[in-house]
Amino acid sequence: DGGITQSPKYLFRKEGQNVTLSCEQNLNHDAMYWYRQDPGQGLRLIYYSQIVNDFQKGDIAEGYSVSREKKESFPLTVTSAQKNPTAFYLCASQGDAYGYTFGSGTRLTVV
C-alpha cells in the first residue's frame, strides 16, 4: 500500500540538541515537502525538493536543514539554531497531479 511514513510520531528534544525527523514515501513521487503547523498559523513551508540531490528553502527555513539523497527519502534536521522548534511537522509528496499526499506528522517538543 503506497503512502508516506513519518517517524517518530512523538519526539522530545533537549535544548541545544539537533534532531532528525524521518520521511519516507513509496509513491514514486518526485517532489517532497516539509511543513510546520503551529496553532492559528496554518501550514508553513520549511523546505521542498523537486528532484533528488536538489532542494529549496521555503518561507521558514532558518534553523532547519534537509537532504535528498534518494527519491524515497527527505529527512528534516531541526538544529539548535531553531529557537522555537516545538510544533507539529508534516511531510508531503507530490506526483503528477496537483495535490499533495501528506504523512501523519511528527510532534516535536522541547524539554
Added chain:
Amino acid sequence: DQQVKQNSPSLSVQEGRISILNCDYTNSMFDYFLWYKKYPAEGPTFLISISSIKDKNEDGRFTVFLNKSAKHLSLHIVPSQPGDSAVYFCAANYGGSQGNLIFGKGTKLSVKP
C-alpha cells in the same frame, strides 16, 4: 503577505445543516484550488479540488464553488455530520502541477449533534 486567506478561524453548525467554509485569494495567477481536511495529530487529507476554468465541482456531500472575479471560493458540506468536525485548509497553486501549494490558515469546523 497572505495570498490565501481563511478569515474565519472557526465555524459551528448543527448536524444536518449546511456548512459553508470560505476562502479568499489575492494572486490572479492561481489556476487550481484544493480543500484539505485535517484531524488533530494527523496529516491533512485531500477532500476536493477545482480548476480555474470551472466554477463548481461536486463530490457527494461536498461542493466547491469558485468566483474568479471576486477571487473567492467556498466549500459547502450538505448535510453536515459530526464526523466532519475537523480543520479545513484551502490551498491554491500556479505554475502547473509542480508548483508549490499555498495554504490558508485553516477553519476549524465543529458539527454539533
